[in-house]
Amino acid sequence: MKKNISMIYQILSLLIFSAIIIFSIGVIIFFFFERNEKFTELENESTIISTRLLNNLAIPMWNFHSNQLETIIKHEINNKFIFAIILINRDGEIDRGQIKNDNTLLFYSPELKDLLKEASFSTENDVIYNGQAIGKLKIYFTDKPIFSEIRKRMLFYIILFSTSLAVSSFIVFYALKKIFINAILQLDDAVVKFTNRDFDSRVEIVSNNEISLLAHSFNTMAETIQQYSTEMETIIRERTRELVQTEKMASLGEMVAGVAHEINTPIGITITAATHMKKNTKDLSVKLGKNEMKKSDLDSYIENMMESTDIIFKNLYTASELILSFKQVSADRQSKIKRVFNVKEYMNEIILSLKPSYKNTKHKIILEIEDNININSYPGSFSQIITNLIKNSLIHGFEGIDEGEIKINVTHKNEFVILEYYDNGIGMTAENLKKIYEPFFTTKRGAGGTGLGMNIVYNIIKSNLKGAITCESSPQKGIHFTIVIPEEIE
Numbered sequence: 001m002k003k004n005i006s007m008i009y010q011i012l013s014l015l016i017f018s019a020i021i022i023f024s025i026g027v028i029i030f031f032f033f034e035r036n037e038k039f040t041e042l043e044n045e046s047t048i049i050s051t052r053l054l055n056n057l058a059i060p061m062w063n064f065h066s067n068q069l070e071t072i073i074k075h076e077i078n079n080k081f082i083f084a085i086i087l088i089n090r091d092g093e094i095d096r097g098q099i100k101n102d103n104t105l106l107f108y109s110p111e112l113k114d115l116l117k118e119a120s121f122s123t124e125n126d127v128i129y130n131g132q133a134i135g136k137l138k139i140y141f142t143d144k145p146i147f148s149e150i151r152k153r154m155l156f157y158i159i160l161f162s163t164s165l166a167v168s169s170f171i172v173f174y175a176l177k178k179i180f181i182n183a184i185l186q187l188d189d190a191v192v193k194f195t196n197r198d199f200d201s202r203v204e205i206v207s208n209n210e211i212s213l214l215a216h217s218f219n220t221m222a223e224t225i226q227q228y229s230t231e232m233e234t235i236i237r238e239r240t241r242e243l244v245q246t247e248k249m250a251s252l253g254e255m256v257a258g259v260a261h262e263i264n265t266p267i268g269i270t271i272t273a274a275t276h277m278k279k280n281t282k283d284l285s286v287k288l289g290k291n292e293m294k295k296s297d298l299d300s301y302i303e304n305m306m307e308s309t310d311i312i313f314k315n316l317y318t319a320s321e322l323i324l325s326f327k328q329v330s331a332d333r334q335s336k337i338k339r340v341f342n343v344k345e346y347m348n349e350i351i352l353s354l355k356p357s358y359k360n361t362k363h364k365i366i367l368e369i370e371d372n373i374n375i376n377s378y379p380g381s382f383s384q385i386i387t388n389l390i391k392n393s394l395i396h397g398f399e400g401i402d403e404g405e406i407k408i409n410v411t412h413k414n415e416f417v418i419l420e421y422y423d424n425g426i427g428m429t430a431e432n433l434k435k436i437y438e439p440f441f442t443t444k445r446g447a448g449g450t451g452l453g454m455n456i457v458y459n460i461i462k463s464n465l466k467g468a469i470t471c472e473s474s475p476q477k478g479i480h481f482t483i484v485i486p487e488e489i490e
Contacts, residue, residue, distance in 0.1 A: 016169060023161050027154060034153070038146040042081055046141050049079060050123050054137055061087065061095075062129040069096050083119040083142040087127075089135050100142075116140055190222075266315035273311040280304050338489060340376045343410055343417065344369040350386050358394055362403040365390070369410040375417055376488040381464040388453045389421050389481065397425025397479060412487065421481040428473040436471055465489065 053076055060068040073085050077098050086097035099115060116122075119140035126133040284301045287293040344367070351365055358365075390406060398404035407422040428436065437458040461467045467485030 015172065016165060019165055027157070030157075031150060031154070034150050035146065038150070039143065042141060042143065042146065045079075045081055046123055046139065049076065049082065050125055050137070050139055052076075053085070053139065054125055054127060057087065057137060058127055058129045058134070061127055062134055066096070070098075073098050080145045081141050081143075082139060084116060084138075084140040086138040086140070087135060088138065090133075095135060118142070120144075270312045270315045273308040273315075277305060277308045277312075280308075337380075338376065338378050340374055341379050343373040343375060343382075344371055346379055346382065347386065347408065347410070350383050354387060354390055357391070361394075361398075363394065363398060363405070364403075365406045365408070367408050367410075369408070370412060373410060373412045373417060373487075375485075377485065378464055378489070381460045385457050385460055385483070388457050392453055393423040393425055393479075397423045397427075399426060401425060415487050417485050417487050419481075419483040419485070421483070422478060424478040427475045427477045427479055429475055433471065433473055461485065 053072070056072050057069060059065075060072065069087065073087070073096060076082060077085055077100055082100065084097065084099040087095045089095040120143040122138055122140045124136060124138045127135040127137050280301055284293065284297060287297055347367055347369055351367065386408070393404065393406050401424075405424050409420040409422075411418050411420075436454050438455065442453075458469060461469045461483060465485045466489055467483060469484075470482045471479065472482075473479040
Protein backbone atom coordinates (compact mmCIF):
# COMPACT_ATOMS: atom_id res chain seq x y z
CA MET A 1 0.00 0.00 0.00
CA LYS A 2 2.80 2.43 0.90
CA LYS A 3 4.50 1.80 -2.44
CA ASN A 4 1.31 2.66 -4.31
CA ILE A 5 0.65 5.77 -2.21
CA SER A 6 4.23 6.87 -2.81
CA MET A 7 3.57 6.48 -6.52
CA ILE A 8 0.61 8.88 -6.16
CA TYR A 9 2.92 11.32 -4.38
CA GLN A 10 5.44 11.00 -7.18
CA ILE A 11 2.79 11.65 -9.83
CA LEU A 12 1.39 14.58 -7.88
CA SER A 13 4.86 15.96 -7.26
CA LEU A 14 5.59 15.78 -10.97
CA LEU A 15 2.30 17.49 -11.82
CA ILE A 16 2.79 20.17 -9.16
CA PHE A 17 6.39 20.75 -10.23
CA SER A 18 5.29 21.05 -13.87
CA ALA A 19 2.49 23.43 -12.90
CA ILE A 20 4.89 25.58 -10.85
CA ILE A 21 7.38 25.72 -13.74
CA ILE A 22 4.64 26.69 -16.19
CA PHE A 23 3.21 29.24 -13.75
CA SER A 24 6.68 30.72 -13.09
CA ILE A 25 7.30 31.11 -16.82
CA GLY A 26 3.86 32.69 -17.15
CA VAL A 27 4.60 35.09 -14.28
CA ILE A 28 7.89 36.16 -15.86
CA ILE A 29 6.20 36.70 -19.22
CA PHE A 30 3.34 38.58 -17.51
CA PHE A 31 5.83 40.76 -15.59
CA PHE A 32 7.73 41.83 -18.70
CA PHE A 33 4.63 42.43 -20.79
CA GLU A 34 2.85 44.28 -17.98
CA ARG A 35 5.94 46.31 -17.20
CA ASN A 36 6.43 47.31 -20.85
CA GLU A 37 2.75 48.19 -21.18
CA LYS A 38 2.78 50.29 -18.00
CA PHE A 39 5.95 52.07 -19.03
CA THR A 40 4.40 52.91 -22.37
CA GLU A 41 1.41 54.30 -20.53
CA LEU A 42 3.75 56.25 -18.24
CA GLU A 43 5.61 57.74 -21.21
CA ASN A 44 2.33 58.83 -22.77
CA GLU A 45 1.16 60.18 -19.42
CA SER A 46 4.42 62.12 -18.97
CA THR A 47 3.89 63.84 -22.34
CA ILE A 48 0.33 64.86 -21.39
CA ILE A 49 1.41 66.12 -17.95
CA SER A 50 4.33 68.07 -19.38
CA THR A 51 2.12 69.73 -22.00
CA ARG A 52 -0.54 70.61 -19.42
CA LEU A 53 1.95 72.06 -16.94
CA LEU A 54 3.74 74.08 -19.60
CA ASN A 55 0.42 75.63 -20.64
CA ASN A 56 -0.72 76.29 -17.04
CA LEU A 57 2.60 77.64 -15.72
CA ALA A 58 3.51 80.07 -18.54
CA ILE A 59 1.29 83.05 -17.50
CA PRO A 60 1.83 82.81 -13.69
CA MET A 61 5.55 82.46 -14.25
CA TRP A 62 5.61 85.50 -16.56
CA ASN A 63 3.61 87.54 -14.05
CA PHE A 64 5.56 86.21 -11.02
CA HIS A 65 2.39 84.89 -9.34
CA SER A 66 4.16 82.73 -6.74
CA ASN A 67 1.02 81.49 -5.00
CA GLN A 68 -0.58 80.44 -8.26
CA LEU A 69 2.61 78.61 -9.31
CA GLU A 70 2.74 76.75 -6.01
CA THR A 71 -0.96 75.84 -6.25
CA ILE A 72 -0.48 74.38 -9.75
CA ILE A 73 2.63 72.49 -8.68
CA LYS A 74 0.95 71.09 -5.53
CA HIS A 75 -2.04 70.00 -7.58
CA GLU A 76 0.08 68.17 -10.14
CA ILE A 77 2.44 66.64 -7.56
CA ASN A 78 -0.47 64.48 -6.38
CA ASN A 79 -0.18 62.44 -9.58
CA LYS A 80 1.11 58.99 -8.52
CA PHE A 81 3.73 58.91 -11.29
CA ILE A 82 5.29 62.33 -10.51
CA PHE A 83 8.17 62.32 -8.04
CA ALA A 84 9.19 66.00 -8.26
CA ILE A 85 8.44 69.21 -10.21
CA ILE A 86 11.15 71.85 -10.59
CA LEU A 87 10.80 75.31 -12.19
CA ILE A 88 14.04 76.98 -13.27
CA ASN A 89 14.17 80.71 -14.08
CA ARG A 90 16.06 82.39 -16.86
CA ASP A 91 19.20 82.56 -14.75
CA GLY A 92 19.24 78.77 -14.40
CA GLU A 93 18.28 78.85 -10.73
CA ILE A 94 15.46 76.94 -9.13
CA ASP A 95 12.52 79.23 -8.88
CA ARG A 96 9.87 76.92 -7.50
CA GLY A 97 9.61 73.22 -6.92
CA GLN A 98 8.39 70.36 -4.72
CA ILE A 99 9.13 66.67 -4.08
CA LYS A 100 6.21 64.34 -3.52
CA ASN A 101 4.88 64.36 0.06
CA ASP A 102 7.13 67.31 0.89
CA ASN A 103 5.50 70.76 1.15
CA THR A 104 8.82 72.58 1.46
CA LEU A 105 9.66 74.91 -1.34
CA LEU A 106 12.69 73.54 -3.11
CA PHE A 107 15.79 75.55 -3.79
CA TYR A 108 19.11 74.36 -4.98
CA SER A 109 21.06 72.39 -2.38
CA PRO A 110 23.47 69.40 -2.47
CA GLU A 111 20.83 67.21 -0.83
CA LEU A 112 18.37 67.95 -3.63
CA LYS A 113 20.59 66.30 -6.19
CA ASP A 114 20.74 63.09 -4.13
CA LEU A 115 16.98 63.09 -3.58
CA LEU A 116 16.26 63.44 -7.26
CA LYS A 117 18.29 60.31 -7.96
CA GLU A 118 15.37 58.30 -6.66
CA ALA A 119 13.33 59.25 -9.71
CA SER A 120 13.13 56.77 -12.57
CA PHE A 121 13.39 59.30 -15.38
CA SER A 122 12.75 63.00 -16.05
CA THR A 123 11.64 65.39 -18.77
CA GLU A 124 12.92 68.93 -19.34
CA ASN A 125 11.08 71.54 -21.48
CA ASP A 126 11.25 75.29 -22.00
CA VAL A 127 8.40 77.38 -20.62
CA ILE A 128 7.26 79.57 -23.57
CA TYR A 129 5.30 82.80 -23.28
CA ASN A 130 4.59 84.86 -26.39
CA GLY A 131 7.18 82.85 -28.26
CA GLN A 132 9.85 83.58 -25.70
CA ALA A 133 11.48 81.08 -23.32
CA ILE A 134 11.01 82.37 -19.79
CA GLY A 135 12.34 79.35 -17.91
CA LYS A 136 12.53 75.56 -17.80
CA LEU A 137 10.23 72.93 -16.42
CA LYS A 138 11.72 69.65 -15.09
CA ILE A 139 9.39 66.85 -14.17
CA TYR A 140 10.79 63.78 -12.41
CA PHE A 141 8.73 60.61 -12.75
CA THR A 142 8.77 57.43 -10.63
CA ASP A 143 7.84 53.87 -11.69
CA LYS A 144 7.23 52.64 -8.15
CA PRO A 145 3.43 52.66 -8.57
CA ILE A 146 3.85 50.46 -11.62
CA PHE A 147 5.84 47.83 -9.70
CA SER A 148 3.54 48.12 -6.71
CA GLU A 149 0.52 47.46 -8.89
CA ILE A 150 2.26 44.59 -10.68
CA ARG A 151 3.27 43.06 -7.32
CA LYS A 152 -0.30 43.25 -6.06
CA ARG A 153 -1.63 41.59 -9.17
CA MET A 154 1.09 38.94 -9.07
CA LEU A 155 0.33 38.28 -5.40
CA PHE A 156 -3.35 37.88 -6.26
CA TYR A 157 -2.49 35.47 -9.08
CA ILE A 158 -0.10 33.50 -6.83
CA ILE A 159 -2.76 33.11 -4.15
CA LEU A 160 -5.30 32.15 -6.78
CA PHE A 161 -2.84 29.69 -8.35
CA SER A 162 -1.86 28.16 -4.99
CA THR A 163 -5.50 27.68 -4.01
CA SER A 164 -6.35 26.21 -7.39
CA LEU A 165 -3.28 23.96 -7.26
CA ALA A 166 -4.15 22.68 -3.79
CA VAL A 167 -7.76 21.96 -4.78
CA SER A 168 -6.68 20.38 -8.06
CA SER A 169 -4.04 18.25 -6.30
CA PHE A 170 -6.62 16.97 -3.84
CA ILE A 171 -9.01 16.16 -6.68
CA VAL A 172 -6.26 14.47 -8.70
CA PHE A 173 -5.09 12.55 -5.63
CA TYR A 174 -8.59 11.33 -4.89
CA ALA A 175 -9.24 10.48 -8.55
CA LEU A 176 -5.95 8.59 -8.90
CA LYS A 177 -6.55 6.69 -5.68
CA LYS A 178 -10.16 5.92 -6.56
CA ILE A 179 -9.73 5.06 -10.22
CA PHE A 180 -6.10 4.15 -10.69
CA ILE A 181 -4.49 3.04 -7.42
CA ASN A 182 -7.38 0.92 -6.14
CA ALA A 183 -7.31 -1.01 -9.40
CA ILE A 184 -3.54 -1.47 -9.14
CA LEU A 185 -3.85 -2.58 -5.50
CA GLN A 186 -6.46 -5.14 -6.51
CA LEU A 187 -4.20 -6.34 -9.32
CA ASP A 188 -1.21 -6.46 -6.97
CA ASP A 189 -3.22 -8.45 -4.42
CA ALA A 190 -4.26 -10.91 -7.13
CA VAL A 191 -0.64 -11.29 -8.29
CA VAL A 192 0.56 -11.93 -4.70
CA LYS A 193 -2.15 -14.57 -4.19
CA PHE A 194 -1.29 -16.10 -7.55
CA THR A 195 2.39 -16.19 -6.60
CA ASN A 196 1.39 -18.04 -3.43
CA ARG A 197 -0.24 -20.69 -5.64
CA ASP A 198 -3.79 -19.40 -5.23
CA PHE A 199 -4.55 -20.02 -8.88
CA ASP A 200 -8.23 -19.15 -8.41
CA SER A 201 -7.31 -15.51 -7.82
CA ARG A 202 -8.86 -13.12 -10.34
CA VAL A 203 -9.17 -9.34 -10.77
CA GLU A 204 -12.64 -7.84 -10.83
CA ILE A 205 -13.16 -5.68 -13.93
CA VAL A 206 -15.43 -2.72 -13.12
CA SER A 207 -14.54 -0.18 -15.81
CA ASN A 208 -13.31 0.07 -19.35
CA ASN A 209 -9.85 1.61 -19.35
CA GLU A 210 -6.20 0.65 -19.68
CA ILE A 211 -6.05 -0.80 -16.15
CA SER A 212 -9.10 -2.94 -16.90
CA LEU A 213 -7.38 -4.13 -20.07
CA LEU A 214 -4.36 -5.11 -17.96
CA ALA A 215 -6.68 -6.86 -15.47
CA HIS A 216 -8.36 -8.73 -18.31
CA SER A 217 -4.96 -9.84 -19.61
CA PHE A 218 -4.00 -10.99 -16.11
CA ASN A 219 -7.20 -13.00 -15.76
CA THR A 220 -6.61 -14.63 -19.14
CA MET A 221 -3.02 -15.44 -18.18
CA ALA A 222 -4.16 -16.79 -14.79
CA GLU A 223 -6.73 -19.08 -16.39
CA THR A 224 -4.16 -20.39 -18.86
CA ILE A 225 -1.53 -20.98 -16.16
CA GLN A 226 -4.13 -22.60 -13.91
CA GLN A 227 -5.07 -24.98 -16.72
CA TYR A 228 -1.44 -25.78 -17.48
CA SER A 229 -0.69 -26.14 -13.76
CA THR A 230 -3.53 -28.62 -13.30
CA GLU A 231 -2.34 -30.63 -16.27
CA MET A 232 1.27 -30.54 -15.11
CA GLU A 233 0.34 -31.51 -11.56
CA THR A 234 -1.57 -34.50 -12.91
CA ILE A 235 1.37 -35.52 -15.09
CA ILE A 236 3.90 -34.97 -12.30
CA ARG A 237 1.73 -36.88 -9.83
CA GLU A 238 1.55 -39.84 -12.18
CA ARG A 239 5.24 -39.73 -13.00
CA THR A 240 6.17 -39.34 -9.35
CA ARG A 241 3.94 -42.25 -8.38
CA GLU A 242 5.67 -44.35 -11.04
CA LEU A 243 9.12 -43.22 -9.88
CA VAL A 244 8.27 -43.84 -6.23
CA GLN A 245 7.02 -47.32 -7.08
CA THR A 246 10.16 -47.90 -9.14
CA GLU A 247 12.28 -46.69 -6.23
CA LYS A 248 10.47 -49.01 -3.84
CA MET A 249 10.84 -51.95 -6.21
CA ALA A 250 14.50 -51.11 -6.76
CA SER A 251 15.01 -51.04 -3.01
CA LEU A 252 13.23 -54.39 -2.71
CA GLY A 253 15.31 -55.75 -5.61
CA GLU A 254 18.50 -54.71 -3.84
CA MET A 255 17.25 -56.47 -0.72
CA VAL A 256 16.44 -59.63 -2.70
CA ALA A 257 19.91 -59.62 -4.29
CA GLY A 258 21.57 -59.02 -0.94
CA VAL A 259 19.57 -61.70 0.86
CA ALA A 260 20.15 -64.16 -1.99
CA HIS A 261 23.87 -63.49 -1.77
CA GLU A 262 23.79 -63.80 2.01
CA ILE A 263 21.83 -67.09 1.90
CA ASN A 264 24.30 -68.48 -0.61
CA THR A 265 26.98 -68.84 2.09
CA PRO A 266 25.08 -71.03 4.62
CA ILE A 267 23.49 -73.03 1.78
CA GLY A 268 26.92 -73.62 0.24
CA ILE A 269 28.32 -74.76 3.60
CA THR A 270 25.28 -77.01 4.07
CA ILE A 271 25.81 -78.57 0.63
CA THR A 272 29.49 -79.13 1.40
CA ALA A 273 28.60 -80.78 4.72
CA ALA A 274 25.93 -82.93 3.07
CA THR A 275 28.40 -83.96 0.35
CA HIS A 276 30.90 -84.88 3.03
CA MET A 277 28.22 -86.93 4.83
CA LYS A 278 27.36 -88.72 1.59
CA LYS A 279 31.02 -89.61 0.93
CA ASN A 280 31.52 -90.90 4.50
CA THR A 281 28.34 -92.96 4.28
CA LYS A 282 29.43 -94.41 0.94
CA ASP A 283 32.86 -95.29 2.32
CA LEU A 284 31.33 -96.93 5.36
CA SER A 285 28.88 -98.85 3.17
CA VAL A 286 31.76 -100.23 1.05
CA LYS A 287 33.63 -101.38 4.14
CA LEU A 288 30.46 -102.95 5.49
CA GLY A 289 29.92 -104.81 2.19
CA LYS A 290 33.44 -106.23 2.35
CA ASN A 291 33.11 -107.10 6.03
CA GLU A 292 36.05 -104.76 6.68
CA MET A 293 34.24 -102.29 8.94
CA LYS A 294 35.79 -101.85 12.36
CA LYS A 295 34.40 -100.32 15.49
CA SER A 296 36.79 -97.41 15.04
CA ASP A 297 35.37 -96.80 11.53
CA LEU A 298 31.85 -96.69 12.94
CA ASP A 299 32.91 -94.37 15.77
CA SER A 300 34.65 -92.05 13.27
CA TYR A 301 31.60 -92.14 11.01
CA ILE A 302 29.24 -91.26 13.86
CA GLU A 303 31.51 -88.41 14.97
CA ASN A 304 31.67 -87.02 11.43
CA MET A 305 27.90 -87.32 11.10
CA MET A 306 27.36 -85.42 14.32
CA GLU A 307 29.71 -82.62 13.22
CA SER A 308 28.19 -82.45 9.73
CA THR A 309 24.67 -82.52 11.13
CA ASP A 310 25.55 -79.70 13.50
CA ILE A 311 27.04 -77.65 10.63
CA ILE A 312 24.02 -78.30 8.44
CA PHE A 313 21.60 -77.38 11.25
CA LYS A 314 23.40 -74.15 12.11
CA ASN A 315 23.67 -72.97 8.50
CA LEU A 316 20.13 -73.99 7.61
CA TYR A 317 18.94 -72.11 10.70
CA THR A 318 20.88 -69.01 9.58
CA ALA A 319 19.40 -69.31 6.09
CA SER A 320 15.96 -69.84 7.58
CA GLU A 321 16.32 -66.69 9.73
CA LEU A 322 17.37 -64.66 6.69
CA ILE A 323 14.50 -66.04 4.63
CA LEU A 324 11.94 -65.39 7.38
CA SER A 325 13.21 -61.82 7.91
CA PHE A 326 13.23 -61.13 4.21
CA LYS A 327 9.83 -62.75 3.82
CA GLN A 328 8.29 -60.64 6.57
CA VAL A 329 9.92 -57.37 5.50
CA SER A 330 9.21 -57.86 1.80
CA ALA A 331 5.62 -58.89 2.53
CA ASP A 332 5.19 -55.75 4.64
CA ARG A 333 6.71 -53.63 1.88
CA GLN A 334 4.18 -54.92 -0.63
CA SER A 335 1.26 -54.68 1.76
CA LYS A 336 -0.45 -51.72 3.36
CA ILE A 337 -1.98 -53.87 6.11
CA LYS A 338 -1.86 -52.40 9.59
CA ARG A 339 -0.86 -54.75 12.41
CA VAL A 340 0.65 -54.76 15.88
CA PHE A 341 4.39 -55.44 15.98
CA ASN A 342 7.23 -55.14 18.42
CA VAL A 343 9.58 -52.36 17.31
CA LYS A 344 12.77 -53.96 18.62
CA GLU A 345 12.09 -57.38 17.07
CA TYR A 346 11.00 -55.88 13.77
CA MET A 347 13.99 -53.53 13.70
CA ASN A 348 16.31 -56.51 14.12
CA GLU A 349 14.61 -58.21 11.16
CA ILE A 350 15.07 -55.06 9.04
CA ILE A 351 18.75 -54.76 9.99
CA LEU A 352 19.28 -58.46 9.27
CA SER A 353 17.75 -58.07 5.81
CA LEU A 354 20.03 -55.08 5.18
CA LYS A 355 23.19 -56.72 6.47
CA PRO A 356 24.42 -57.71 2.98
CA SER A 357 24.56 -53.99 2.15
CA TYR A 358 27.34 -53.27 4.63
CA LYS A 359 28.78 -56.61 5.82
CA ASN A 360 31.91 -56.18 3.69
CA THR A 361 32.60 -52.75 5.24
CA LYS A 362 33.72 -51.61 8.68
CA HIS A 363 30.49 -49.70 9.17
CA LYS A 364 28.32 -50.73 12.09
CA ILE A 365 24.73 -50.22 13.19
CA ILE A 366 23.93 -49.85 16.89
CA LEU A 367 20.36 -50.31 18.12
CA GLU A 368 19.19 -48.94 21.46
CA ILE A 369 15.51 -49.84 21.65
CA GLU A 370 13.25 -50.44 24.63
CA ASP A 371 11.94 -54.03 24.76
CA ASN A 372 8.26 -53.38 25.37
CA ILE A 373 7.46 -50.93 22.57
CA ASN A 374 4.58 -52.41 20.56
CA ILE A 375 2.81 -50.27 17.99
CA ASN A 376 -0.29 -50.71 15.87
CA SER A 377 0.88 -49.27 12.58
CA TYR A 378 2.06 -50.10 9.08
CA PRO A 379 5.25 -52.20 9.33
CA GLY A 380 5.92 -51.88 5.61
CA SER A 381 6.06 -48.10 5.91
CA PHE A 382 8.24 -48.40 9.01
CA SER A 383 10.61 -50.71 7.12
CA GLN A 384 10.77 -48.34 4.16
CA ILE A 385 11.76 -45.44 6.44
CA ILE A 386 14.59 -47.33 8.17
CA THR A 387 15.83 -48.81 4.89
CA ASN A 388 15.98 -45.42 3.14
CA LEU A 389 17.71 -43.73 6.09
CA ILE A 390 20.37 -46.48 6.30
CA LYS A 391 20.87 -46.46 2.52
CA ASN A 392 21.33 -42.68 2.59
CA SER A 393 23.97 -43.00 5.29
CA LEU A 394 25.81 -45.80 3.45
CA ILE A 395 25.71 -44.08 0.04
CA HIS A 396 25.91 -40.38 0.96
CA GLY A 397 26.85 -39.98 4.62
CA PHE A 398 29.81 -42.37 4.66
CA GLU A 399 31.30 -41.26 1.35
CA GLY A 400 35.06 -41.30 1.89
CA ILE A 401 34.63 -42.72 5.43
CA ASP A 402 35.94 -46.22 6.23
CA GLU A 403 34.38 -46.78 9.64
CA GLY A 404 30.96 -45.20 9.83
CA GLU A 405 28.56 -45.63 12.71
CA ILE A 406 24.76 -45.55 12.64
CA LYS A 407 22.91 -45.35 15.93
CA ILE A 408 19.15 -45.85 16.19
CA ASN A 409 17.48 -45.01 19.49
CA VAL A 410 13.76 -45.73 20.01
CA THR A 411 11.81 -44.63 23.11
CA HIS A 412 8.18 -44.35 24.09
CA LYS A 413 6.50 -41.27 25.60
CA ASN A 414 2.85 -40.19 25.98
CA GLU A 415 1.42 -42.59 23.40
CA PHE A 416 4.08 -41.62 20.90
CA VAL A 417 7.15 -43.48 19.66
CA ILE A 418 10.27 -41.34 19.30
CA LEU A 419 12.90 -42.66 16.89
CA GLU A 420 16.21 -40.87 16.80
CA TYR A 421 18.59 -41.72 13.99
CA TYR A 422 22.24 -40.64 14.04
CA ASP A 423 25.21 -41.17 11.80
CA ASN A 424 28.74 -39.77 12.06
CA GLY A 425 29.03 -39.12 8.32
CA ILE A 426 30.01 -36.06 6.32
CA GLY A 427 26.78 -34.21 7.13
CA MET A 428 25.04 -31.61 4.97
CA THR A 429 25.35 -27.91 4.24
CA ALA A 430 22.59 -25.58 5.40
CA GLU A 431 21.56 -25.01 1.78
CA ASN A 432 21.19 -28.74 1.06
CA LEU A 433 19.47 -29.31 4.40
CA LYS A 434 16.64 -26.98 3.33
CA LYS A 435 16.04 -29.12 0.23
CA ILE A 436 16.40 -32.57 1.83
CA TYR A 437 12.72 -33.51 1.48
CA GLU A 438 12.21 -32.01 -1.96
CA PRO A 439 11.40 -34.56 -4.67
CA PHE A 440 14.27 -35.27 -7.08
CA PHE A 441 16.81 -33.45 -4.93
CA THR A 442 20.04 -35.46 -4.73
CA THR A 443 23.74 -34.78 -4.35
CA LYS A 444 24.39 -37.84 -6.55
CA ARG A 445 22.81 -36.55 -9.74
CA GLY A 446 24.23 -38.55 -12.64
CA ALA A 447 25.58 -41.22 -10.28
CA GLY A 448 22.41 -43.24 -9.82
CA GLY A 449 20.63 -41.01 -7.29
CA THR A 450 16.94 -40.38 -8.01
CA GLY A 451 16.39 -37.84 -5.25
CA LEU A 452 13.21 -39.59 -4.09
CA GLY A 453 14.52 -41.45 -1.02
CA MET A 454 13.97 -38.73 1.59
CA ASN A 455 10.85 -37.47 -0.17
CA ILE A 456 9.38 -40.98 0.22
CA VAL A 457 10.41 -41.00 3.90
CA TYR A 458 8.79 -37.60 4.49
CA ASN A 459 5.53 -38.55 2.75
CA ILE A 460 5.33 -41.93 4.54
CA ILE A 461 5.80 -40.29 7.95
CA LYS A 462 3.36 -37.46 7.25
CA SER A 463 0.67 -39.31 5.30
CA ASN A 464 0.86 -43.00 6.27
CA LEU A 465 2.10 -42.86 9.85
CA LYS A 466 0.58 -39.46 10.78
CA GLY A 467 3.86 -38.36 12.35
CA ALA A 468 6.55 -35.71 12.06
CA ILE A 469 10.23 -35.64 11.13
CA THR A 470 12.97 -33.08 11.78
CA CYS A 471 16.59 -33.07 10.68
CA GLU A 472 19.73 -31.45 12.06
CA SER A 473 23.08 -31.52 10.31
CA SER A 474 26.20 -29.55 9.51
CA PRO A 475 29.27 -30.33 7.41
CA GLN A 476 31.55 -33.04 8.90
CA LYS A 477 29.27 -33.46 11.93
CA GLY A 478 26.95 -36.20 10.76
CA ILE A 479 23.17 -36.11 10.67
CA HIS A 480 20.41 -36.44 13.26
CA PHE A 481 16.79 -37.30 12.41
CA THR A 482 14.03 -37.18 15.00
CA ILE A 483 10.89 -39.06 14.00
CA VAL A 484 7.76 -38.96 16.14
CA ILE A 485 4.85 -41.29 15.31
CA PRO A 486 1.75 -42.33 17.28
CA GLU A 487 1.85 -45.80 18.80
CA GLU A 488 -1.55 -46.52 17.30
CA ILE A 489 -2.95 -45.21 14.04
CA GLU A 490 -6.71 -44.96 13.83
